[in-house]
Amino acid sequence: MVARFLFEVMDYQFIVNSIPLYVKAMELTLILSFWGILFSIVLGCICAMVDYFKIPVLKTVVKVYVEISRNTPLLIQLFFLYYGLTQFGVRLEGETCAIIGLTFLGGSYMAEALRSGLDAVHKTQVESGLSIGLTNWQLMRYIILPQACAVAVPSFAANVIFLLKETSVVSAIALADLMFVAKDLIGMYYRTSEALLMLVVAYLIILLPISILFSYLEGRLRQHGLGSGNI
Amino acid sequence: MDSALVIFEGANLTRLLGGLLVSLRIAFLAVLFSLVGGVLFGILMNSKNTVVKVLCRVFLESVRIIPQLVWLFIFYFEMTKVFHIHIDAEVASIIVFSLWGTAEMGDLVRGAISSLPQHQRESGFALGLTKIQLYHYVILPQAVRRLLPPAINLVTRMIKTTSLVVLIGVIEVLKIGQQVIEISIFSAPNAAFWVYGFIFFLYFIVCWPVSLMAKWLENYWASKGV
Numbered sequence: 074m075v076a077r078f079l080f081e082v083m084d085y086q087f088i089v090n091s092i093p094l095y096v097k098a099m100e101l102t103l104i105l106s107f108w109g110i111l112f113s114i115v116l117g118c119i120c121a122m123v124d125y126f127k128i129p130v131l132k133t134v135v136k137v138y139v140e141i142s143r144n145t146p147l148l149i150q151l152f153f154l155y156y157g158l159t160q161f162g163v164r165l166e167g168e169t170c171a172i173i174g175l176t177f178l179g180g181s182y183m184a185e186a187l188r189s190g191l192d193a194v195h196k197t198q199v200e201s202g203l204s205i206g207l208t209n210w211q212l213m214r215y216i217i218l219p220q221a222c223a224v225a226v227p228s229f230a231a232n233v234i235f236l237l238k239e240t241s242v243v244s245a246i247a248l249a250d251l252m253f254v255a256k257d258l259i260g261m262y263y264r265t266s267e268a269l270l271m272l273v274v275a276y277l278i279i280l281l282p283i284s285i286l287f288s289y290l291e292g293r294l295r296q297h298g299l300g301s302g303n304i
Numbered sequence: 305m306d307s308a309l310v311i312f313e314g315a316n317l318t319r320l321l322g323g324l325l326v327s328l329r330i331a332f333l334a335v336l337f338s339l340v341g342g343v344l345f346g347i348l349m350n351s352k353n354t355v356v357k358v359l360c361r362v363f364l365e366s367v368r369i370i371p372q373l374v375w376l377f378i379f380y381f382e383m384t385k386v387f388h389i390h391i392d393a394e395v396a397s398i399i400v401f402s403l404w405g406t407a408e409m410g411d412l413v414r415g416a417i418s419s420l421p422q423h424q425r426e427s428g429f430a431l432g433l434t435k436i437q438l439y440h441y442v443i444l445p446q447a448v449r450r451l452l453p454p455a456i457n458l459v460t461r462m463i464k465t466t467s468l469v470v471l472i473g474v475i476e477v478l479k480i481g482q483q484v485i486e487i488s489i490f491s492a493p494n495a496a497f498w499v500y501g502f503i504f505f506l507y508f509i510v511c512w513p514v515s516l517m518a519k520w521l522e523n524y525w526a527s528k529g530v
Contacts, residue, residue: 140512140515141508143460143511143515144460144464144511144512144515145464145504145507145508145511146464146465146466146467146468146507147464148467148468148470148478149467149478149500149503149504149507150504152478152503153497153500153501153504156485156496156500157496157497157498157499157500157501158497159496160307160493160494160497161494234369238370238371238372239371241371241373241374242373242468244471245471252371252373252374252377255377256377259381265381265382265385266382266386269374269377269381272374272377273370273374273378276369276370276371276374277369277370280369280370284365284369
């Protein structure tokens with residue numbers, strides 16, 4: 074059955090012809106993910122810092138934001154941004170919308186990852202740092218962040234992959250990403266098998282190297298005894 | 305502001321809530337299947353047999369690395385074609401989410417079991433427990449406490465992911481929201497803002513208590529020193 078499927082049903086000429094479409098879509102998926110993940114990290118860092126230093130009012134704002142962002146789906150966030158806000162004159166382009174949505178979603182996940190890292194740094198580390206006369210900034214830069222980041226790497230990596238996968242949703246707001254192209258090809262030519270096969274391959278090309286890279290990094294960190302919590 | 309009232313016009317509110325119920329039904333069934341499947345899969349992943357281990361790993365990674373939306377498309381459009389059967393969109397989504405949930409839950413179970421110190425296992429065997437007794441009395445009760453908070457977080461993730469099923473044509477809350485907006489396009493031109501805002505709020509109301517429970521359990525057990 075598999076053989077029949079591979080050699081009779083599949084139209085390989087169609088696959089070859091559709092490669093340029095997928096490459097172009099992959100570009101968009103990567104660009105959106107890149108900016109989305111970058112801004113998520115920035116937003117996550119800010120939120121984690123606000124939480125760590127317990128800055129009065131901002132702390133509550135961050136808390137509310139994290140709860141809202143973690144408990145609503147990206148698709149609904151995008152629909153609200155793209156179709157909802159436009160009603161009131163806020164005109165956002167699809168790309169901008171997708172990046173804002175991804176950042177809104179990813180920011181809280183990144184913040185949680187970093188927060189768990191910061192929490193894992195032992196109190197004695199902070200106190201020792203202060204007692205040898207480091208300033209707050211030096212303490213953060215040389216003592217806390219290096220240890221916190223090492224602990225945060227696994228969940229950080231999981232979040233990056235999670236956000237990359239989440240970009241598949243942006244096709245719903247008319248962005249021509251991988252999912253969109255596959256849907257288009259299915260709709261136009263009824264070539265379901267070929268379109269979906271290419272879709273899976275495209276996602277594998279993006280995600281497999283990243284996944285392998287991160288597990289390698291994690292292994293390296295563990296080898297050096299970082300991130301195990303007993304430094 | 306008048307457009308906000310569209311939500312409460314006629315049967316709109318009941319329809320929207322009915323749509324939410326469809327999403328929740330999918331999530332509930334998928335969670336149920338993944339709980340059972342995940343525990344079995346997790347125990348299987350801890351097996352010493354290399355072949356079993358590799359097979360489990362391949363299953364886990366392939367489910368995890370492909371976006372759920374792609375899996376939905378594969379099951380809804382492709383499986384039906386290959387096997388010449390009709391799969392209802394709702395059934396397809398339950399299958400996909402169950403498989404995904406089983407893999408993720410299995411990984412959590414594996415992590416919880418393997419994080420238990422080795423001496424627990426050895427002490428159990430030294431007392432003469434059989435393997436089943438060991439799991440029943442020693443391993444699982446301890447693993448459950450480590451497992452529950454992340455497992456509950458997985459449940460919220462599954463509820464959130466059900467929003468994708470609209471893209472393979474399940475009539476759920478988002479689809480009904482679109483219908484409400486389209487019907488009232490002339491009488492309430494700003495309806496999109498309110499209806500999507502309302503759905504946003506609905507998802508939050510459903511997921512938030514579940515998240516809070518996970519956090520509460522984590523703190524509760526941490527304070528008990530488990």
